[in-house]
Structure formats: C-alpha cells, structure tokens
Amino acid sequence: xxxxxxxxxxxxxxxxxxASGGALGEKGPRAITEARGWTVERPKxxxxxxxxxxxxxxxxxxxxxPPRAIAEQLVGALADxxxxxxxxxxxxxxxxxxxxxxxxxxxxxxxxxxxxLYGRKAAATGERVNVEFVSANPTGPITVAAARNxxxxxxxxxxxxxxxxxxxxxxxxxxxxxxxxxxxESVRLAHEGKPRGENHYQGAYIDEIARYLxxxxxxxxxxxxxxxxxxxxxxxxxxxxxxxxxxxxxxxLSDLGIDFDVWFSEESLHRWGxxxxxxxKLRAGGYLVExxxxxxxxxxxxxxxxxxxxxxxxxxxxxxxxxxxxxGRVVKKRDGAWTYFASDIAYHADKLSRGYDRIIDVWxxxxxxxxxxxxxxxxxxxxxxxxxxxxxxxxxxxLRDGEAVKSSKRAGNVITADExxxxxxxxxxxxGAGRDALRFFFLSRSAxxxxxxxxxxxxxxxxxxPVFYVQYGHARLCSILRKAEAIGxxxxxxxxxxxxxxxxxxxxxxxxxxLSRWPDVLAEAAALREPHRIVFYLQDLARDFQSxxxxxxxxxVLPRDSTRQEPxxxxxxxxxxxxxxxxxxxxIRAVYASALxxxxxxxxxxxxxxxxAEEDT
RNA sequence: GCGCCCGUAGCUCAGCUGGAUAGAGCGUCGGCCUUCGAAGCCGAAUGUCGCAAGUUCGAAUCUUGCCGGGCGUGCCA
Numbered sequence: 065x066x067x068x069x070x071x072x073x074x075x076x077x078x079x080x081x082x083a084s085g086g087a088l089g090e091k092g093p094r095a096i097t098e099a100r101g102w103t104v105e106r107p108k109x110x111x112x113x114x115x116x117x118x119x120x121x122x123x124x125x126x127x128x129x130p131p132r133a134i135a136e137q138l139v140g141a142l143a144d145x146x147x148x149x150x151x152x153x154x155x156x157x158x159x160x161x162x163x164x165x166x167x168x169x170x171x172x173x174x175x176x177x178x179x180x181l182y183g184r185k186a187a188a189t190g191e192r193v194n195v196e197f198v199s200a201n202p203t204g205p206i207t208v209a210a211a212r213n214x215x216x217x218x219x220x221x222x223x224x225x226x227x228x229x230x231x232x233x234x235x236x237x238x239x240x241x242x243x244x245x246x247x248x249e250s251v252r253l254a255h256e257g258k259p260r261g262e263n264h265y266q267g268a269y270i271d272e273i274a275r276y277l278x279x280x281x282x283x284x285x286x287x288x289x290x291x292x293x294x295x296x297x298x299x300x301x302x303x304x305x306x307x308x309x310x311x312x313x314x315x316x317l318s319d320l321g322i323d324f325d326v327w328f329s330e331e332s333l334h335r336w337g338x339x340x341x342x343x344x345k346l347r348a349g350g351y352l353v354e355x356x357x358x359x360x361x362x363x364x365x366x367x368x369x370x371x372x373x374x375x376x377x378x379x380x381x382x383x384x385x386x387x388x389x390x391x392g393r394v395v396k397k398r399d400g401a402w403t404y405f406a407s408d409i410a411y412h413a414d415k416l417s418r419g420y421d422r423i424i425d426v427w428x429x430x431x432x433x434x435x436x437x438x439x440x441x442x443x444x445x446x447x448x449x450x451x452x453x454x455x456x457x458x459x460x461x462x463l464r465d466g467e468a469v470k471s472s473k474r475a476g477n478v479i480t481a482d483e484x485x486x487x488x489x490x491x492x493x494x495x496g497a498g499r500d501a502l503r504f505f506f507l508s509r510s511a512x513x514x515x516x517x518x519x520x521x522x523x524x525x526x527x528x529x530p531v532f533y534v535q536y537g538h539a540r541l542c543s544i545l546r547k548a549e550a551i552g553x554x555x556x557x558x559x560x561x562x563x564x565x566x567x568x569x570x571x572x573x574x575x576x577x578x579l580s581r582w583p584d585v586l587a588e589a590a591a592l593r594e595p596h597r598i599v600f601y602l603q604d605l606a607r608d609f610q611s612x613x614x615x616x617x618x619x620x621v622l623p624r625d626s627t628r629q630e631p632x633x634x635x636x637x638x639x640x641x642x643x644x645x646x647x648x649x650x651x652i653r654a655v656y657a658s659a660l661x662x663x664x665x666x667x668x669x670x671x672x673x674x675x676x677a678e679e680d681t
Numbered sequence: 682g683c684g685c686c687c688g689u690a691g692c693u694c695a696g697c698u699g700g701a702u703a704g705a706g707c708g709u710c711g712g713c714c715u716u717c718g719a720a721g722c723c724g725a726a727u728g729u730c731g732c733a734a735g736u737u738c739g740a741a742u743c744u745u746g747c748c749g750g751g752c753g754u755g756c757c758a
Contacts, residue, residue: 107701118700121738131738155701156738201758241758358756397756404758432685433753458686459752492720508706509694512686514751516693527720530706536720544717600695603705614713614722624716673720 067171067580070147071115071161072104078141079119087137088127095126104161106581113152113160114577120157131157168576169564175579175651176557180658183583185228191421192230195221198317198426199236202300203247204267204473206316208502208517209428209460211481215506216457216595217426218322219663223590226662232420234326235317236411239297240334241404246474248293251277255285267476269310276304294331301327309482316482320499321664333410339402342410342445343395351444353392360392361405363440393437409441416445423452429514432456455593457511463518479519487519488526493674497532500665504531507663508599527674530603535668537606538660540613541653542669547622548646553639554622558647566641567648571612576648578605579655586662595663602659609652621645 065073083092102119120135127134135153142151142161149164175182197217200210221231238244250264254274260266273296277284284295303312317323333339343359346352350365362369369392395406415423423442427434435454442452462471462479471478485498492501505522508530509515548554558564567573582601589597621642627633657667 103700105700108704109701112701116701121700124738158701238758243758356756360756394756399756401756403756407758429686429752431753431758435685456685461751513694514687525707528707532720533706536718540718540721547717596695600705603695607705610721611723613717614719617716617722620717622717626716671718671720673718 066583067147067163067167067577068104068115068584070167071163074142074145074147075102075104075117075119075138078138078145079123082137082141087141088123088134089129091126091128095123099123099126107158107160110574112154112158113150113162114574115161115163116154116158117161118158120153120159124157135159163573163577165565165568165573166561168573168580169561169567171580172564172567172576172648172651173558173561175654176647179654180661182654183586183658184226185587187225187228188230190224190228190230192232192419193221193224193422193424194232194234194415194418194420195224195424196234196236196415196426197221198322199238200313201238201243201473202297202313203243203265204300204476204478205269205310205480205482206313206320207471207473207478208462208481208484208519209471209478211320211484211502212457212460212506212515213426213428214317214320214322215503215664216455216511218320219503219507219595220424220426220455220593222662222664223586223593223595227587227590232326233322233324234328234415235324237297237301237327237329237331238404239294239329240331240407244293244297244331245289248289248296251296252285252289252292263474265474265476267473267478270476272304272307272310273299276307276310311482316480319485320481321503328411328414330407330411333407333414334402338414339406339410342413343406345413346395346409346441346444349444352395355392357398358394359396361395361409361437361441361444362392363437363444365444405437408438409445412438412442413445416442416447421451423447425452425454427454427456429456429458453593455511458514461514461516463516463521465520466518479517484519484522487523488529491523491526491674492532493672494668496666498526500531500535501526501529503663503665504529504534504599507595510594510596531665532671533610534602534606534660535666536671537610538653538656538667539669539671540610541649541656544621544649545646545653546669548642551622551628554642554646556643557650558644563640564644564647566638567644569616571608571615572645572648575605575608575612575652578608579651582655582659585659589662598659598663602656602663605652605656605659621649 079088079096082088083096086092088095099122102117102122104115104117107113107116120131120138123134124131132153135157138159139151139153142148147163147167148161150162152160154160195217197220198206198210198214200206200213206214218233221233224231246263247265250260250270251274253260253264254271255278260270276299277295284292287295299312301313303315304310311319343352346361350367351361351363353360353362353366353369393405394403395409396402412423425438435456438454439449439452443449462469469477481502484502488498488501489495491497506515567576585597585601589595623633623637623642627637660667
C-alpha cells in the first residue's frame with residue numbers, strides 16, 4: 065500500500081470511529097458511507113503540510129454540520145495515528161496533515177529494497193497489447209515529425225510494459241500504392257540520369273539509393289517497377305551500408321531508442337490475398353454496399369445505412385449529415401482498385417487474428433478524421449469499442465530561423481531525426497545525447513500540443529535542454545555513492561527502520577514523500593497515456609534535491625577529506641546519520657533511474673562538462 | 682458549415698477526474714565556487730488563466746455561447 069493510501073485509510077477509519085461514536089450526529093453513519101467523494105491531496109505550499117484532506121468540506125452537507133466542526137472532530141480522531149503525526153484545521157475546513165518520519169522511513173526502506181522494480185507492476189499480469197506507431201511511409205528517411213510519433217508511441221508502449229502489460233511494438237510498412245510507385249520511378253530516373261517530375265521524389269537520397277543499387281548484382285534496374293520498388297523499400301529500411309546520410313529507417317529508430325517487434329508489410333496483405341478475405345468477411349456481415357460501381361463500408365451494416373438514407377431524403381438536417389462517416393467509405397474504387405482503407409481493414413483484421421486484448425494505434429492529428437471509420441471497422445470485425453484506442457498527437461511545425469517551412473518528403477526538404485541527433489551528440493560530446501534530448505523535448509509536451517521545431521534554434525540551444533539538468537542530477541547522486549564506496553565503511557544500507565531515524569531534515573522527508581509518489585505517477589501516466597507527466601515529475605525531483613545539496617554544503621552527507629585527516633574523526637562523526645542519508649540517496653537514485661528509464665532516456669553515472677559550455681561565457 | 686486540438690508570465694509550456702496566495706524552463710536583473718559535481722544554488726520583476734454567461738461553499742479546471750489559431754472534412758495515402 066502506498067503512503068497516500070495509508071493516509072487515506074487512516075482518515076477513513078477515523079471517520080468511521082467518529083460516526084459510530086455519534087460525534088457526527090445522527091446522519092453521521094450514513095453520511096460517511098454515502099459522501100465518499102473526499103480526497104487526499106498534496107498542498108501546493110509546504111507550510112500546509114505533507115498532505116491535506118477536504119473530507120470535512122465534502123461531508124458538511126450530508127452530515128449537517130459546518131466544515132470546521134467536522135474538521136475539529138477529525139483532528140481529534142487522528143491523534144496517535146500510526147502514519148499521521150499532526151493534523152490541523154486550515155482555511156475553509158481543510159485538514160492539513162503531517163506524516164510521521166517513521167512512515168516515510170518505511171517507504172524509503174521499501175524503495176531501496178525494491179530498487180528498479182519500485183512502482184512497477186508484476187510482468188504479464190495485464191493485457192496483451194499491440195501498439196502500432198511511426199508507420200511512416202518508407203519512401204524517405206525518418207523526419208523529426210515522425211520522430212515525435214515514434215517517441216510518443218514507444219513511451220506509451222514502455223509505460224504499458226512497466227504496468228504489467230505484454231506489449232508488441234509494431235510498424236506498418238506502407239509499401240503499396242502510388243507513393244511506392246513514384247518512389248521506384250524516381251530511383252529509376254536517377255539511375256538513368258533523367259530529370260524527375262513534380263510527382264517524383266526530389267531528395268538527394270534518391271540519387272544515393274540509385275548509386276548504391278547500381279553496385280548490386282543482379283542489376284535491380286533490370287527488374288520491373290514492382291520488383292524495383294521492393295528493392296528500394298528494403299534499402300530505405302535497412303540503409304545503404306556505410307552511408308552516414310542513409311543509415312536506414314530501422315537504424316534511425318533504433319538510435320532513437322525505438323525497436324519494433326513486428327514490421328508488417330502492406331504489400332504482403334495484397335500479395336497473400338488477405339485483403340479479399342477481410343473484405344469478404346465484412347460483406348458476409350452485411351457491412352458492404354455497392355453504389356455507382358464502387359464498394360462502400362457502412363458502419364452498423366446495410367440496414368442501418370438504408371435507414372439513414374431514408375431519413376436523409378425527407379429531413380433537411382439529416383441531409384447535411386448524410387455524407388458523414390456512417391454513410392459509407394469506399395473500399396474498392398469504381399476502377400476496381402483497392403483503397404488504402406481496404407488495406408487497413410485487412411491489416412487490422414490480421415492484428416485481431418493474432419489475439420491481442422487491446423489494439424492501440426498512434427496517429428498524427430492530420431489523420432484524426434480517419435478515426436471513426438477505423439473504430440467502426442474494428443467493431444465490425446468483432447473488437448468491442450473499448451478494446452481499441454487511437455491516440456492522436458498534434459503535429460510538428462518545421463521552422464527554419466523562425467520561418468515556417470512547408471516540408472514534404474516528396475520535395476526533399478525535410479529535417480531528419482538523424483541530423484538533429486548528430487548535431488546534439490556533437491555539442492554535448494556524448495553519443496546518445498541527441499536521442500535523450502529529442503525524447504525529452506517531445507515528451508515534455510502533452511500530445512495535445514502542437515510543437516514548433518526550429519533546427520537552427522535546436523542546434524544553438526541544444527545544451528539548454530532540461531534533460532541534461534535532470535541527467536546531471538543523476539550523475540551527482542552516483543558521484544556521492546562512488547565517494548562513499550571509496551571511503552569504505554558506508555557500503556551498507558540502514559539495517560532496520562530505527563536505523564533511518566537520523567534522517568529527519570524536513571527537506572529530506574519531503575523528498576522522501578516525493579519518491580513515494582512515483583508508483584502513482586507511473587500508473588497515472590500509463591493509464592492516461594500521458595508520458596509527459598513523468599518528465600515533469602523528474603524535473604521536480606531533480607530541482608528539489610539539487611537545491612537541497614547546494615544548500616546543505618555546510619552539513620555534508622560524507623565526511624570531507626579534511627575531516628578525515630583529523631585523527632579522531634571516526635569517533636566524532638555521526639556514522640548512523642551518514643548511513644541513513646546514503647540509504648536515502650540510494651532511494652532517490654533508484655526512482656530517478658526508473659523514471660528516466662520509463663521514458664527511454666539514459667541515466668549516466670558521469671557527465672563530462674562539454675567544451676562548448678565553457679567557451680560560451 | 683461540421684468535427685478534433687489549442688488559447689495560462691516577454692517566449693516555450695505544465696496545471697484541466699473542481700480546492701487555499703495560478704507554477705516550471707528559457708530570457709531579464711542582483712547575489713553565491715578553498716569543502717559531497719557551478720550542466721549547480723539563492724533572491725527579484727513579470728499574469729484581465731482569449732471574452733461572456735451559467736453551475737457551486739469554491740472555477741484556469743465543469744456547461745453553454747462567442748472570438749482567435751492549427752488540423753481535418755477524397756473513389757489520396
């Protein structure tokens with residue numbers, strides 16, 4: 065049970081004691097079972113205590129007593145509580161609570177014992193979940209915009225794993241249709257040294273692919289366009305060996321910390337006839353109608369469609385809504401070709417056949433109009449609505465020196481994730497710094513927020529990224545523990561709850577309380593699909609303890625070198641206190657590393673000061 | 682027109698399953714390195730929470746209407 069839960073339990077039992085003892089009047093016993101909407105919350109101001117409850121205010125109506133009178137009773141009933149040390153009435157009827165240090169010590173001991181497992185749910189206790197994300201067209205490199213999708217989707221997947229679910233990360237390769245055709249044509253034209261048209265891909269990587277394929281045997285250009293397209297897509301996914309500019313989609317994503325379990329080809333759905341099978345299944349269910357030579361998918365089936373159509377005929381308002389989602393979406397065009405929607409139906413039918421409990425798709429906001437039809441298809445295929453989720457994140461605007469750039473893969477003016485990571489790696493003097501910075505940048509905003517990305521500003525300000533502040537904190541903690549190890553007598557954790565007693569500074573206890581919130585933060589971030597909560601939690605934690613360490617310079621955790629040169633230092637130094645505080649530091653580090661891990665960011669044990677930062681002044 | 686997202690400090694954004702004096706980073710100004718890492722710390726200034734009405738003991742948070750911005754509204758993918 066978490067610390068907050070223990071607080072809640074204490075209040076609950078205090079209230080029920082009061083009610084059964086008659087202190088809350090006649091209505092008391094009923095009131096406390098009916099009006100359970102009260103909460104235990106964290107006050108914004110530290111002087112309001114560790115926690116506060118609004119129970120007295122919420123109960124006032126049902127009990128028929130003024131809030132402060134109820135609060136007074138509650139304060140009395142909380143005396144001698146095992147968790148709550150003091151309670152006092154404040155404001156309109158809040159009860160501010162301060163916890164016993166011992167209760168916090170118990171939680172810290174639990175954290176140290178659990179280590180990286182603290183806050184996690186046991187593996188494979190939850191659902192089997194398929195998370196499909198990125199799925200960027202494999203006709204060009206991974207852009208910064210696609211990186212947002214990848215980073216968000218991967219974070220969701222990790223959060224689900226940490227909360228007990230079994231997760232499959234999946235990338236849907238759109239290797240079918242007109243774009244792929246244009247892609248192959250572009251490479252062929254580059255090979256032949258001919259100019260490319262408006263509808264072709266313009267980027268320099270097209271030429272690079274052509275040059276590379278020219279070295280392959282048998283000659284890929286001898287094959288037809290379909291075969292060539294497959295070769296081009298493969299090259300895009302795996303990269304050109306040895307090339308810096310074309311490392312391949314898989315490598316780029318892997319550098320971003322994203323590794324997929326399944327790479328699913330759209331083209332294979334057609335090749336193996338799965339599109340026909342899935343469409344026939346819908347037809348059998350009565351979900352397809354033919355109009356004007358084309359085939360439509362209709363939510364709810366043909367009878368529902370007819371009803372709507374009749375209604376639309378006599379009702380002007382319904383007429384307007386007629387052309388909405390439910391009235392049909394084309395799966396097969398008049399010319400007999402499948403739409404993208406048809407592929408998607410077959411693809412999701414395949415996902416369902418693999419036996420997941422939940423299907424999650426991560427899409428950019430430009431696809432949000434597509435949600436209803438996808439949800440309707442999933443239902444038609446037999447997946448209840450609550451078992452599928454389509455997560456939408458707002459788009460990334462690309463700027464250059466403050467100017468908006470209409471970037472497109474076709475025009476070849478995209479900013480790639482690779483170039484951004486490389487720039488930042490270089491500035492920070494550490495491989496992986498770019499990945500960490502990019503992940504932190506995107507995850508520090510809610511998915512509902514549109515973000516501007518300016519490469520010039522990103523380069524210039526790369527070292528201002530708060531991720532380095534947070535990582536620096538972790539490195540400092542590690543440094544202290546290294547030093548403790550070097551001294552030699554502190555490689556032990558507090559042996560019992562009593563051994564923690566010397567950890568009594570209000571700031572130390574407050575940070576301990578923050579650590580105790582980690583399981584709830586993780587659970588909420590996972591349940592709400594909001595990884596940014598973890599980023600903000602981390603920044604709070606980092607600030608709290610970096611502030612503490614600077615302010616506590618006069619009272620260091622470890623004896624200084626000069627102290628240890630005094631002959632009798634071991635007799636006068638408070639070793640118990642040091643051991644307690646080192647236990648606390650271990651707890652901070654454990655939560656810290658867990659939180660960083662949950663959003664896929666490394667927790668470095670050392671960080672060297674980069675050159676650029678020194679010159680900057 | 683309709684649908685989704687957004688509008689909070691100079692800038693970028695948290696807070697939105699209702700709670701006390703609305704927060705953080707960056708930027709600005711002023712301090713702190715002989716001692717556990719200065720990628721750090723302390724302090725100061727900065728707000729009609731887009732506007733209006735409603736619900737309530739209490740609204741940045743919920744409801745409705747309006748204003749402004751982004752995205753979508755294909756027999757494109």
